[in-house]
Amino acid sequence: MIGKLALGNVRRSLRDYAIYFVTIALGVAVFYAFNTIDQQSQFLSESTSDTLQLVSTIMTALTYMLAVVLGFLMVYANNFLIRRRREEFGLYQVLGMERRQVSAIMLVETLVASLGAFAVGIALGLLLSQFLVFVSAALFNDTVKQFKFIFSPEALLTVTVCFAITFLVMLLFNLRTVRSVRLVELMSSGRENESQRLRPLPLCIVLLAVSVGLIVWAYVRLTHDGLPVMLDSDSEMTRFWITTAIVTVGTFGLFWSLPTVLIAVQRHIPALYLRDLHMFTDRQIASRVNSASVTMAVTAMVLFLAMTSVSAGMSISSGINAGLETSAPFDTSASFYYYDAPVSADVSEQNWAQGWTAAGQDPEDGLSNATSDTEARIARATEPVDLKALLASQGVDWDALASGVAQANVYSQVGGSTAQYGATAPASSEPLSVARFVPYAKDAATAAVLGSTADENYLPVVPLSSYNALRELLGMEPMTLAGDEYLLTSNVGDKVTKDLYDPALADGLAFQLNGVTLRPAQSTCVTDKSAAFLNSATGWNTGSVVVPDELVRGLPLANSYLAAMAKPGQEQALEDAVSHAWPDDDKRAGYENGYLVGFVSQIVGHTDAVAGSFTMTGLVGYMAVYIGFVLVVSCASILAIQQLSGVVDSRHRCKLLSDLGAPSRLIGRSILAQVLFYFCAPLVVALCHSAVALKQVIDVVAVLTAVDILGTVWLAFAIFGVVYGGYLLVCYGLSWSTIARDIRLARR
Numbered sequence: 102m103i104g105k106l107a108l109g110n111v112r113r114s115l116r117d118y119a120i121y122f123v124t125i126a127l128g129v130a131v132f133y134a135f136n137t138i139d140q141q142s143q144f145l146s147e148s149t150s151d152t153l154q155l156v157s158t159i160m161t162a163l164t165y166m167l168a169v170v171l172g173f174l175m176v177y178a179n180n181f182l183i184r185r186r187r188e189e190f191g192l193y194q195v196l197g198m199e200r201r202q203v204s205a206i207m208l209v210e211t212l213v214a215s216l217g218a219f220a221v222g223i224a225l226g227l228l229l230s231q232f233l234v235f236v237s238a239a240l241f242n243d244t245v246k247q248f249k250f251i252f253s254p255e256a257l258l259t260v261t262v263c264f265a266i267t268f269l270v271m272l273l274f275n276l277r278t279v280r281s282v283r284l285v286e287l288m289s290s291g292r293e294n295e296s297q298r299l300r301p302l303p304l305c306i307v308l309l310a311v312s313v314g315l316i317v318w319a320y321v322r323l324t325h326d327g328l329p330v331m332l333d334s335d336s337e338m339t340r341f342w343i344t345t346a347i348v349t350v351g352t353f354g355l356f357w358s359l360p361t362v363l364i365a366v367q368r369h370i371p372a373l374y375l376r377d378l379h380m381f382t383d384r385q386i387a388s389r390v391n392s393a394s395v396t397m398a399v400t401a402m403v404l405f406l407a408m409t410s411v412s413a414g415m416s417i418s419s420g421i422n423a424g425l426e427t428s429a430p431f432d433t434s435a436s437f438y439y440y441d442a443p444v445s446a447d448v449s450e451q452n453w454a455q456g457w458t459a460a461g462q463d464p465e466d467g468l469s470n471a472t473s474d475t476e477a478r479i480a481r482a483t484e485p486v487d488l489k490a491l492l493a494s495q496g497v498d499w500d501a502l503a504s505g506v507a508q509a510n511v512y513s514q515v516g517g518s519t520a521q522y523g524a525t526a527p528a529s530s531e532p533l534s535v536a537r538f539v540p541y542a543k544d545a546a547t548a549a550v551l552g553s554t555a556d557e558n559y560l561p562v563v564p565l566s567s568y569n570a571l572r573e574l575l576g577m578e579p580m581t582l583a584g585d586e587y588l589l590t591s592n593v594g595d596k597v598t599k600d601l602y603d604p605a606l607a608d609g610l611a612f613q614l615n616g617v618t619l620r621p622a623q624s625t626c627v628t629d630k631s632a633a634f635l636n637s638a639t640g641w642n643t644g645s646v647v648v649p650d651e652l653v654r655g656l657p658l659a660n661s662y663l664a665a666m667a668k669p670g671q672e673q674a675l676e677d678a679v680s681h682a683w684p685d686d687d688k689r690a691g692y693e694n695g696y697l698v699g700f701v702s703q704i705v706g707h708t709d710a711v712a713g714s715f716t717m718t719g720l721v722g723y724m725a726v727y728i729g730f731v732l733v734v735s736c737a738s739i740l741a742i743q744q745l746s747g748v749v750d751s752r753h754r755c756k757l758l759s760d761l762g763a764p765s766r767l768i769g770r771s772i773l774a775q776v777l778f779y780f781c782a783p784l785v786v787a788l789c790h791s792a793v794a795l796k797q798v799i800d801v802v803a804v805l806t807a808v809d810i811l812g813t814v815w816l817a818f819a820i821f822g823v824v825y826g827g828y829l830l831v832c833y834g835l836s837w838s839t840i841a842r843d844i845r846l847a848r849r
Contacts, residue, residue: 119835120745120828122218124738128731129222129260132168134229135160135727136256160723161259167731168263208272215268223260227252300391302365305358312358315351319344320793327797352401352786356394359782360387378763381754382771386778389747396743397783400736404787405794407736408821411729412791413798427592428640429710430575430630433676435492437661437691439482439699480696481657485510488663488701491691495682499665502675506665507570509634511645512562512656514614533612533646534559541605560589561659562614563634564650572631574666580647586622587612588647592632592640602626602644615652634662636705658699676706733821736783737828741835744779748772748836752843759844768844769837776833784825 139157193203230251322344364387367374374380390397489506493499499506514532535558568590569579580588589606591598607624632642667675682704690700755768 119831120738120741122214122221123828123831124734125215125218126222126225127734129219129264130225130229131727131730132164132260132263133223133226133253133256134233135723136164136259137226137230137233137251137253138723140230140251140253140256160727163724163727164259164263167728168267211268211272215264219264223257226256226260230256300358300361302361305361306365308354308358309362312351312354315347316355316789319348319351322347323793323797348790349402352790353395353398355786356390356398356401356782360390360394363387378758378767378771381758382774385747385751385754385771385775389744389775389779390782393743396739397779400740401783401786401790403732403736404783404825405790407729407732408787408791408818409794409798411725411821412795412818413725427628427630428633428638429636429705429707430633431636431664431707432667432672433665433679433706434634434636434704435488435663435679435701436635436703437486437488437663437699438702439486439658439660440479440697480693480698482691482693482698484693485658485661486691486693486699488661491701492663492679492682497678497682502667502671502678503665504668505574506663507567507574509563509567509571509662509664510653510658511567511634511660511662512564512653513659514559514562514646514656532559532614533610535601535644537610537612538601538605541601541608541610543600543604560644560646562653562656563590563645563647564653565647566650568631568647571634571664574664575631577629577631580622580627582622582647582649584649584651585617585619586649587619588622588627589644590627590632590642590647591644592628592630592642594640597643598626598628614648615655617652619648619652634664635703636707636710638710673708676708680704680706680709729821730824733824734828737780737825740780740783741828741832744776744832745835745839747775748839752840755840756843765841765844768840772837772840773833776829776836780825780829780832 136157138160193206230253234248234251322340326340326344364383367379367383374383485508488508489499565580565582568588572579582588589602591602603625606621606626609620611618611620613619626644627647632645633640634642634645665675665679691698755772758768759765
């Protein structure tokens with residue numbers, strides 16, 4: 102009997118269960134699809150498969166975290182369903198049912214609706230997972246091979262466990278709610294009056310002005326400071342968190358004060374306030390927002406987080422992948438690090454610690470990075486190490502594997518430390534540092550992306566012969582320089598090259614090197630693939646200066662980069678040979694006259710760079726979309742449930758309006774206006790926050806890649822619009838059908 106009654110209730114209450122059903126189905130579908138990523142790897146290449154296995158592990162852990170969020174959402178949804186049907190449950194008790202029997206009905210109803218939503222969600226997830234195979238292939242620039250329908254028992258088990266835990270928690274809350282409410286409360290729920298008290302107008306006006314001011318102030322701070330890209334900078338992070346706190350307080354204050362101010366403004370426009378049902382609509386909106394101002398503020402902030410994270414994640418992924426052609430142009434590459442000036446020529450193991458401490462570096466790190474040969478003495482190189490010969494001594498057969506090999510030697514403008522960050526006196530009174538370009542920048546915050554120590558960020562120097570050797574290896578025409586000219590190269594994004602470097606070069610920015618004043622040979626920075634001295638997943642050359650060969654004499658060596666192109670069909674063999682050339686650290690070292698001068702610090706083949714890029718973009722892209730989708734669905738569901746709950750509370754007022762002669766179309770417009778305001782107010786605030794934040798995100802991504810990511814941002818927003826707008830339409834349809842049904846019943 103209880104089962105039959107529960108099934109009948111579910112059939113009659115399909116509209117009430119719609120939001121609950123859709124949310125469960127979407128959540129299960131997305132959970133299942135994203136947990137089949139490991140199964141997708143069987144249709145893709147080995148390198149992509151390894152990446153997907155790592156992504157799958159993280160997705161599984163993330164699923165359990167997001168399941169907790171969805172669980173709380175479902176508890177909230179069921180609270181609405183209970184509230185919607187409290188009179189019905191009270192009637193059951195009046196007819197003689199015990200509370201445990203009413204609880205049993207609720208249990209069966211919830212179970213049937215949940216299992217139905219779960220089954221639909223799994224079906225949708227199966228379809229989505231097949232499509233996701235091709236999405237993964239496109240994301241990793243791979244090709245699907247021997248595709249067949251996939252089903253993942255592991256993904257089904259993961260989703261089932263999450264769903265079961267969510268259902269049990271939800272059920273316990275629901276049964277507790279039903280058993281704790283008194284019969285008189287159940288029977289009188291439809292006649293309870295909703296408080297419509299407005300907050301003090303003077304207080305709301307002041308708070309609204311303060312809140313808008315705080316939000317604008319946060320926008321100005323973020324625009325000026327940019328994002329804290331230098332994560333090791335405590336000051337940047339502190340300012341960022343202060344800005345976040347300011348905009349959060351402003352958002353909460355905005356929603357707390359806005360309804361009362363809007364009502365007051367409309368009252369002073371009688372032609373608008375007294376027209377149709379505007380008075381009723383405004384009071385309903387104000388009452389609803391007053392009681393849910395915290396929810397709307399939280400929704401706005403979560404939507405802001407979701408839109409920003411997904412847009413940023415998708416943009417970074419597409420930008421990095423698109424930049425691989427210029428960031429990893431060689432079949433294989435290696436870098437060699439030279440020890441610098443503070444380490445004297447006669448430092449041995451006994452006084453190693455003293456020498457490295459004087460250099461401001463950790464002696465343990467210096468020893469472990471250098472060599473395990475404790476008898477070696479340390480010196481600064483006077484000539485570049487021949488990396489081709491060093492690799493040949495370890496078994497690399499260049500003649501059999503390579504069609505061309507080139508070595509680029511990089512020097513420091515300063516008397517010590519490294520090519521990137523100078524810590525001692527420069528070699529001239531006018532060295533070229535990032536700080537020299539800042540006055541020319543279109544956006545001064547651009548320099549912050551390159552480091553908080555722009556005044557010490559001296560650009561490394563490359564002799565023209567080394568640079569042309571790389572260009573010849575890549576099949577490019579050599580460059581020429583007069584004795585007093587220089588070129589600037591960089592393979593990072595337009596934010597650095599076009600907004601920072603090019604204006605200075607066009608103005609003829611000069612610097613002095615070894616007594617010679619050098620001026621730009623051309624007005625723009627060289628940004629083609631010859632600017633990459635070493636394969637990398639992203640552009641890493643933030644700026645290198647090419648000068649005539651004679652001007653590097655006497656400068657300390659910083660790095661040497663070896664680049665090689667393979668003979669046809671030998672690409673993987675060459676990459677493997679170079680990667681396995683050193684069995685231990687001793688063989689990675691370079692010597693000069695018996696003194697240790699440096700060591701091979703990095704070996705990056707083209708396949709390694711691509712795999713590193715895809716691993717990064719896969720993790721960022723999938724996590725951003727996964728988290729963002731769940732957050733948007735959660736926000737839209739909460740708003741829809743609260744709006745439907747409000748409609749249930751106010752349906753008697755709508756019936757009264759109908760009894761007084763108000764046309765149904767005006768009542769329908771009133772319901773539409775309430776739903777639109779309730780959904781659009783948080784969305785508009787979130788869009789304003791996102792517009793300012795994404796401008797900073799675009800600037801940061803522009804440092805990593807020259808790809809325009811604006812199209813990706815619009816795509817992410819369009820996807821969100823479809824999901825969010827779908828919930829809005831469902832919410833309005835359910836709200837109006839509930840009111841229309843009550844009106845029809847009253848008129849019979």
